[in-house]
Each structure stands twice: as C-alpha cells, then as structure tokens.
Amino acid sequence: MDAAPDTSGFYENLPLQDRFAVLADPGAYAPLPDDWHLGVADVENSTGAVADGRYKTVNMVGGAxxxxxxxxxxxxxxxxxxxGDGAGFACAPGQIARAGRALAAVRCWAREEFSLTLRVALVPVRDIRAAGHDVAVARYRVSPGAEYAMFSGGGLSWAEGQMKQGLYALPEAAPGTVPDLTGLSCRWSDMAARNGTILSLVVLPEGRAGPAFARLAARILGIADRLDRGGHPVPAxxxxxxxxxxxxxxxxxxSRAGRSLMRRRLSLLGRTLPAWFLFRSGIRLGRFDPRHYAAMTGxxxxxxxxxxxxxxxxxxxxATVSALRDLLDRARADGVARYGMCEQDAAMMTCIVPSxxxxxxxxxxDGAAGGYTAAAAALKRG
Incomplete structure (x- = not known):
C-alpha cells in the first residue's frame, strides 16, 4: 500500500498574489488538501461584550x-x-495536535483573564467536503515583508457553524494553562477617520452565487479604490x-504568565516609555528605525x-458609503449577497510583532466601536 503523500508544504508552495483585486476571482485559490484541518474560534456573545464597551478586549482574544x-x-x-471576535486557520496533519493544545490554552486564558467564553474547534477538511462545501486558500503579499491568507469555498463558515452547535469541540485545558502569546500587543492609539467615517463592511455570498458574487466583489473594490489610498484607515x-x-x-x-497583573503593567510602562520617546523623536537606535517601523505598520x-x-x-x-449601500441593496434584492455595515469614528489595531x-x-x-462584530450582527438582522 502506497504511503500518503506529504502535504505539509502545500501552503508555503502557493504563489504569492500582489494585487488584492485578483483575489475576487475564485481561480486565484487552491483547494486545501483533504488531510488538513481547519481551526476556528469565536467569542460567545461578542455582541454583548461590544455593548459593554469591551471590544478592544474581544479583539485581543481574537488576535490571541x-x-x-x-x-x-x-x-x-x-x-x-x-x-474581529475570533479567527480561523488551517494546519497540516503534523500540526493538528499542537494546534488543538494552543486553541484549548487560549480558551482557558480568555475565561480566566477576561471572563469571556471562547468557542474553539478543529474540523477535518474531509468532513467539510463530505458536507458539500469546499476550502480553498490564496496567499496575498500585502507588503514586501508581510502576507495574509484568503479563504473561499464556504468551508470556513460551515466549520464555524458546526462549532457553534458544539460539534468538533476540543478537550478543556487544565485550569491555569497559559498560551504562548509572545509578540501580541495593542500599543497604538486608535486611528480617527480622516474622510468622515470608519466603515466596517461584511459581505457574504447568498447560497452558491459563484461568478455573480465575484463580479460584485470586484465592483465593491472598484468603488473603494476611489477613496484616498483606497480607504486605508492607517495613515501612510x-x-x-x-x-x-x-x-x-x-x-x-x-504576557503576565500567572504573575501579578499590576506588576506586569508597571513593567510594561517602564519598557514602553523609551519606545514612545523614539517614535516621538524619530531617533534611530542601533538597527531600529522608528519611522520605518511605523510606516511598515501601515x-x-x-x-x-x-x-x-x-x-x-x-x-x-x-458618498462612498451611500454608493456601497445602493450597490449592496441591489445585490441583496437579486439574491447575490447579504451584507452588514457599522459606521464609527475610529479604527483600532491589534498587533503580532515577532521582532x-x-x-x-x-x-x-477593525472598527473601534463595534467593527466586524456589529456589522455581522446587522447582517443577521437582514
């Protein structure tokens, strides 16, 4: 009997896309191997947490x-x-056990640190396809130094639905389990709208809209491209x-890892003061150039x-908000898509900085006053 092929290098061997508009085309995506798993997580009742003013905390848990x-x-x-209120990812067979332990650890940490319930699950890609859905991914190079994955096919949404029904659940981590969150931070100030409003927009295909949804996405991107810097909310x-x-x-x-919260806060205040001075003054320190770092952040x-x-x-x-709403209302009436919007005064940022x-x-x-969570809630209301 032949050995199963090694699919561990599937993702890193995908071509990098440099133009975001290309990603509206389903042909830009490659199907995940059958032996991979999807990891999914979301904060239960995130809408209530947002209403209580805890959206930065919800975002932090999603980033974690x-x-x-x-x-x-x-x-x-x-x-x-x-x-926004969660995350999704895919992992190769050799990473599944490690991924499950990390998910369980973040769930424990979210409960013990913030009293938030984080739902988590690991779903086999085979099961997703057996249910009539697909999972395909693409790699998008947002800058010379960073890239993000894009997902299509409906499989990620299906996996999230299964998770919310309590399926594919993971064993609980032991009380006090702390995940490795090295590099996770949110040190930047919120970014005020320069053009009038920060718009959080969620647009989902209705049924199997296929090419019609791809054309709609291309039109949305065309409208957004008319904005200054394509609507990028982070200053250049x-x-x-x-x-x-x-x-x-x-x-x-x-980052406290079981230590005193107050002591850790004081320690971070001391550590971040020199960094604040460097960003304020623009002075380089060794290999660190604060102006370059800030520009790369955007x-x-x-x-x-x-x-x-x-x-x-x-x-x-x-004008752009109105143009998008008119376009999306027509798409909803035509059975192509459903959508949700949230308007707010500022955007916020959660960061992962390895070095x-x-x-x-x-x-x-994300938006700083509801963002994707509020937009998704509006979508559910229809």
Missing amino acids: VISAQINGMRERIFPFVFG QGPRNRWPNPGNRLEAHA ANADYRKFDDGLKMTLDSDR PLRDDHVHFI
Whole structure:
C-alpha cells in the first residue's frame, strides 16, 4: 500500500498574489488538501461584550488565537484570518495536535483573564467536503515583508457553524494553562477617520452565487479604490503612538504568565516609555528605525480580506458609503449577497510583532466601536 503523500508544504508552495483585486476571482485559490484541518474560534456573545464597551478586549482574544498558533508552529507559515471576535486557520496533519493544545490554552486564558467564553474547534477538511462545501486558500503579499491568507469555498463558515452547535469541540485545558502569546500587543492609539467615517463592511455570498458574487466583489473594490489610498484607515506614516499606551492592561494580561497583573503593567510602562520617546523623536537606535517601523505598520495592516466573503474596514466619505449601500441593496434584492455595515469614528489595531527589527509584523484592523462584530450582527438582522 502506497504511503500518503506529504502535504505539509502545500501552503508555503502557493504563489504569492500582489494585487488584492485578483483575489475576487475564485481561480486565484487552491483547494486545501483533504488531510488538513481547519481551526476556528469565536467569542460567545461578542455582541454583548461590544455593548459593554469591551471590544478592544474581544479583539485581543481574537488576535490571541492567531498569536498562539504562530508561536506553536515554530516559524512554519500557515494560513490564518482574523475575524474581529475570533479567527480561523488551517494546519497540516503534523500540526493538528499542537494546534488543538494552543486553541484549548487560549480558551482557558480568555475565561480566566477576561471572563469571556471562547468557542474553539478543529474540523477535518474531509468532513467539510463530505458536507458539500469546499476550502480553498490564496496567499496575498500585502507588503514586501508581510502576507495574509484568503479563504473561499464556504468551508470556513460551515466549520464555524458546526462549532457553534458544539460539534468538533476540543478537550478543556487544565485550569491555569497559559498560551504562548509572545509578540501580541495593542500599543497604538486608535486611528480617527480622516474622510468622515470608519466603515466596517461584511459581505457574504447568498447560497452558491459563484461568478455573480465575484463580479460584485470586484465592483465593491472598484468603488473603494476611489477613496484616498483606497480607504486605508492607517495613515501612510503609521498610527500615532502615545504613552501610557491604551493597550497596557490588555498586553499585561497577555504576557503576565500567572504573575501579578499590576506588576506586569508597571513593567510594561517602564519598557514602553523609551519606545514612545523614539517614535516621538524619530531617533534611530542601533538597527531600529522608528519611522520605518511605523510606516511598515501601515503597509502590513489587513484592512481588507476575503474570508468566505469580503470584509473591509475603510476610511470612507459619505458618498462612498451611500454608493456601497445602493450597490449592496441591489445585490441583496437579486439574491447575490447579504451584507452588514457599522459606521464609527475610529479604527483600532491589534498587533503580532515577532521582532521590531524585522518587517514581518502583522496588524489586524477593525472598527473601534463595534467593527466586524456589529456589522455581522446587522447582517443577521437582514
């Protein structure tokens, strides 16, 4: 009997796409191997947490799912996507057990640190296809130093639905289990809208819209491209940095590893003060160039993505919001797509920085007052 083929290098061997518009075409995606798994996670009742003013915490937990996987994969690249109140990723057969332990650890940490319930699951790609769905991925190079995965086929959404029904659940981690969240932070200030509003937009295909949804996505991107810098919410020179940084408490929760929260907060205040001075003054320190780092922060930001649909966080003017709403209302009436929007005054950022001396740091963008969670809730209301 022949040995099963080694699929562990599937993702890293995919071609890198440099143009985001190309990703509206389903032909830009490659199907995941059958022996891979999808990991999914989301914060239960995230809408309620947002209503309580805890959206930055919800975003931090979603970022923690990816951070724990990055640290567990030990420098091996893999596809992942940030969803605001959760995340999704795919892993090769040799990484499944490690991925499950990391998911369970983040679930334990979210409960013990923030009293948030994080639902998690690992779903075999074979099961997704047996249910009539597919999972395909593409690699998008957002800058010379960073890339993000895009997902299509409906399989990720199906896996999330199964998770919410309590299927494919993982064993509980022991109380006190702490995930490795090295590099997870949220030190930048929120970014105020420059053009009028920060628009969080979630657009999902209705049924098997196929080519019609691809054409719709291309039209949405065309409208967004008319905005200054395509609606990118992060200033070209990078976001503002202030001290004490607004994410000090959350970063302390992520990095204290069972130690005193207050002591960790004080330690971070001391460590971030010199960094604040460098960003404020622009002075280089050795190999660290604060102006270059800040500019790369904006260049590496994931303000738009395909995640079994199209999600965008745009710095938009009123005319563009109206044009998008008119287009999407017609698409909904035609049975092509359903959508949700959330308008707010600012965008926020959650970051994973393996090293400040490299350009591969990644930055997850969302609206600062509900964002993708509120947009998804509006979508559910129809």
